[in-house]
Amino acid sequence: MNDLNDLKQLYEKVRNKGLEDFKTFLKFPSISSDPDNTADVAACCNWLADYLRSSGLEVDIWDTDGHPTIFASYEGAGPDKPTLLLYHHYDVQPVEPLEEWKTPPFEPTIKDGEIYARGAQDNKGQCFYSVLAITSLLKAEKSLPINVKLLIEGEEEIGSPNLPAWLEKKKEELKADYLAVVDVGMRDKSSPAVTVGVRGMLTMELVVDGTKTDLHSGTHGGVAFNPNHALVQILAQLRDPETGKITVPGFYDDVEKPDEEEKKLLALDFPDKEYFRLFGQKPTGGEKKYTLAERAGLRPTLEINGISGGFTGLGFKTVIPARAAAKISCRLVPNQRPEVIGKLVADHIKRLTPEGIETTLHINPGTGLPLRTNPHSTIAGAFATAYQEIFGKPVEFIVEGGSIPITSELAEACGGEAVFAGLGLADDQIHAPNEHFGLDRLEKGFLSVARVLSIIAEKKQE
Amino acid sequence: MNDLNDLKQLYEKVRNKGLEDFKTFLKFPSISSDPDNTADVAACCNWLADYLRSSGLEVDIWDTDGHPTIFASYEGAGPDKPTLLLYHHYDVQPVEPLEEWKTPPFEPTIKDGEIYARGAQDNKGQCFYSVLAITSLLKAEKSLPINVKLLIEGEEEIGSPNLPAWLEKKKEELKADYLAVVDVGMRDKSSPAVTVGVRGMLTMELVVDGTKTDLHSGTHGGVAFNPNHALVQILAQLRDPETGKITVPGFYDDVEKPDEEEKKLLALDFPDKEYFRLFGQKPTGGEKKYTLAERAGLRPTLEINGISGGFTGLGFKTVIPARAAAKISCRLVPNQRPEVIGKLVADHIKRLTPEGIETTLHINPGTGLPLRTNPHSTIAGAFATAYQEIFGKPVEFIVEGGSIPITSELAEACGGEAVFAGLGLADDQIHAPNEHFGLDRLEKGFLSVARVLSIIAEKKQE
Structure with missing residues (x-):
């Protein structure tokens, strides 16, 4: 069962039951960042482990x-055959603001060929087509053309704080010729893409403290230093409004400039007009001297993901709050190091703190290194071939603006060639209300993973 | 029953029942800004109206x-006697952050001689001692030495949006020789004060919109203009970090400078060290070239009372929000006009709005004019004499930083001399968690209002 037609027939057979199983997977509120969901994350893990086990795979829970x-893992192809390690995650982002969801985030709902749920794409959707492809093939054929390993983690959305230590410990088991991180996407639904780079990530929480307690802004207005004012004053000074550059001293020092060959290979055009159509605003964020696609993939960022202080409910409260806070994240590019950037930001904020105010910058554990991989590798070629067959169109090579924190450690641990693949789209609303994934892409994903196994097996035999 | 000793004996008689009634009054969650509390506000109003009526006062609900x-109103003293109009409010501020209250805000709790509840001071506490003094005197004596009117409103905390029209309509009924707005305080508990000025107020809500929906800060970081960044960029440009001045063009144009006589009369010293002891931070807010007391009373302010945008819960969410917002208030001094200042702020924000972002500034109804009154008037003198007798110490004349929005319209409507009085303290935590008021001040307040009636009556006979 090697060619696309055989695989399409296989998909027809498993489609209905597969979709039901996918819905079950989506129903678990496996939000890794919220301690209230710890039991849900564990339940999701156990369900998926049982699902894999029932197809005949060896399954271990770390x-x-x-x-x-x-x-x-499946090692039935024998030591002469190559091994592919697939990376996914079963944890998801929080769902706030809940009131903006049109259907409940953990009650998967199909509408116009799209399935809506938190995790529908990121990464449960992409994870599930890999899982469905491998388990269905194994059940149908009693074998796979190459050895396959699956590493599916539960802490991707919080920066994989605990996985690095285990990658070190499990180095032997992880050994693989190829690593495919199937958690990214393409620029539009008819343009398949192979991703040869991701940005790294660093998240931080800034706390700004003023007086001991909240105060009345009549009596204390113009007297106490309002933490909300200190917060906006500090945050505004992290970015130059004229150039859009991050003004943290040293922030760009280690940024590697892509060479001309790399720039030529990468699809670096994306019209501002198309962006406006999709998202309702001109793409005016980031550094003004770079194109949209360069800013999205090749340049580092510092974004304020959350800001809070004082009274924000209905009505008005004339308060000077005791505390204000912000959540800040940086996307990093080669060769920036999260620990270096974190220290630069912390030092800068210390310098910007006015008298009468105290600031604390908590740097979260679970950072991620940026990574670029070789577009001429066997694994990049295998995905490129599979996608071309399925979409009937050559792939684009792109750099992803998002981060998959664990990737660089994982590539090192398995020792193989790495690539990023996937069928996500920019308007899938990942990390946002009404996340969704196309049922057509569920099928294409199934076919791509199944085809990649055969393509690698054939390539090795050449 | 004219002198202080008689009144102290009367207080002893009514103290226990009075305290129970005060607790009942405090239990109503009469939060005027929250539509969910509309019925509670009405219930509080009805309870208080019945309470007043039962003592023999004529009571009308507008x-x-x-x-x-x-x-x-009590008009039993006859047309030859003067009339005093007392202003209070029975509505209170919201209670958030609720988790910081040590006892529930609407379950009044006495500890170490202080009663803790939302409104314990502002203004239910000060309102209740007036009410208790007048109703107790009337019940005991069957008469009062002068005519008395009480106007107790339910929308002070939202800027009295509906009262001005009624003041116009009820001009005849409101006619009075003197107006006492009993909603302010003193600088420390052994320094009685008469307040001869309040700041005006204006509140606004700034909404900053970016893309149609929340976006992933990996894919869109450095591409979309993050509304959180726009918000801090705009807000930071409303204030000069070097001088502490508000940078809205024209903001200070109409500010009246107090003359030397006024400055000499006012108690304008307040040591920074004492501020630090009370509130845990140096008073570094506001304009650097003015003293603390000048900044607190004589200078206008612009404060950010609330700020929100993106994910602010537990954990982290790498989102670029579609919207961010802030609540802003200005305290105004003579001769600033709220409608002028609101327009200046709106125009300035329009100019500061970056491309790719839309901003809207909602100017709330219910503004308040600043007011200064004559420290040599009969009504200021009556409170000064009463406080001096009760505290055994001459009063200070001060200017209050807070606002009582309706005051200037009320003074005009009644046609009498106005003064601000009260026994509030800076650390009563009004508008904040754990608001409290001293039982000793409940008694002193009772005595002061009762004495003022006699002092005015005697003065008139001289």
Whole structure:
């Protein structure tokens, strides 16, 4: 069962039951960042582990100090055949603001060929087509053309704080010729893409403290230094409004400039007009001297993801709050290091703190290194071929603006060639209300993963 | 029953029942800004109206378009005697952050001689000692030495949006020789004060819109203009970090400078060290070239009372929000006009709005004019004499930083001399968690209002 037509027939057979199973997977509120959901994350992990096990895969659950990781493997192809390691995650982002969801985030709903749920794409959708492809093939054929390993973690959305230690410990089991991180996407639904780079990530929480308690802004207005004012004053000074550059001293020092060959290979055009159509605003964020696609993939960022202080409910309260706070994240590019950037930001904020105010910058554990991989590798070629067959169109090579924190450690641990693949789209609303994924892409994803196994097997035999 | 000793004996008689009634009054969650509390505000109004009526006062409830106003009057002293109009409010501020209250805000709790509840001071506490003094005197004596009117409104905390129209309509009923707005305080508990000025107020809500929906800060970081960044960029440009001045063009144009005589009369010293002891931070807010007391009373302010945007819950969410917002208030001094200042702020924000972002500034109804009154008037003198007798110490003349929005219209409507009085303290935590008021001040307040009636009566006979 090697060619696309055989695989399409296989998909027809498993489609209905597969969709039901996918819905079950989506119903678990496996939000890794919220301690209230710890039991849900564990339940999701156990369900998926059982699902993999029932197809004949060897399944191990790694009980890390945080949420568990699933490691499943098929070594039946024998030591002469190559091994592919697939990376996914079963944890999801929080769902706030809940009131903006048109259907409940953990009650998967199909509308116009799209399935709506938190995680529908990121990453449960893409994870599930890999899982469905591998388990269906194995059940149908009793074998796979190459050896396959699956590492499906539960802490991707919080920066994989506990996985690095386990990658070190499990180095032997992880050994693979190829690593495919199937958690990214393409620029539009008819343009398949292979991703040869991701940005790294660093998240921080800034706390700004003023007086001991909240105060009345009549009596204390113009007297106490309002933490809300200190917060906006500090945050505004992290970015130059004229150039859009981040003004943290040293922030760009280690940024590697892509060479001309790399720039030529990468699809770096994306019209501002198309962006406006999709998202309702001109793409005026970031550094003004770079194109949209360069800013999205090749340049680092500092974004304020959350800001809060004082009274924000209905009505009005004339208060000077005791505290204000912000959540800040940086996307990093080669060769920036999260620990270096975190220190630069912390030092800068210290310098910007006015008298009468105290600031604390908490740098969260679970950072991620940026990574670029070789577009001429076997694994990049295998995905490129599979996507071309399925979409009937050559792939684009792109750099992803998002981050998959664990990737660089994982590539090192398995020792193989790495690539990023996937069928996500910019308007899938990942990390946002009404996240969704196309049922057509569920099928295409199934076919791509199944085809990649055969393509690698054939390539090795050449 | 004219002198202080008689009045102290009367207080002893009514103290226990009075305290129970005060607790009942405090239990109503009469939060005027929250539509969910509309019925509670009405219930509080009805309870208080009945309380006043039962002592023999004429009571009228004005059904404004918003929360109702209580108007009570005693005209038994006859047309030859002067009339005092007392102003209070029975509505209170919201209670958030609720988790910081040590006891529930609407379950009054006494500890170490202080009563803790939302409104314990502002203004239910000060309102209740006036009410208790007048109703107790009237019940004991069957008469009062002068005519008395009480106007107790339910929308002070939202800027009295509906009262001005009624003041116009009820001009005849409101006629009085003197107006006492008993909603302010003193600088420390052994320094009685008469307040001869309040700041005006203006509140606004700034909404900053970016893309149609929330976006992923990996894919869109450095591409979309993050509304959080726009918000801090705009807000930071409303204030000069070097001088502490508000940078809205024209903001200070109409500010009246107090003359030397006024400055000499006012108690304008307040040590920074004492501020630090009370509130845990140096008073570094406001304009650097003015003293603390000048900034607190004589200078206008612009404060950010609330700020919100993106994900602010537990954990982290790498989102670029579609919207961010802030609540802003200005305290105004003579001769600033709220409608002028609101327009200046709106125009300035329009100019500061970056491309790719839309901003809207909602200017709330219910503004308040600043007011200064004559420290040499009969009514200021009556409170000064009463406080001096009760505290055994001469009063200070001060200017209050807070606002009592309706005051200037009320002074005009009644046609009498106005003064601000009260026994509030800076650390009563009004508008904040754990608001409290001293039982000793409840008694002193009772005595002061009762004495003022006699002092005015005697003065008139001289």
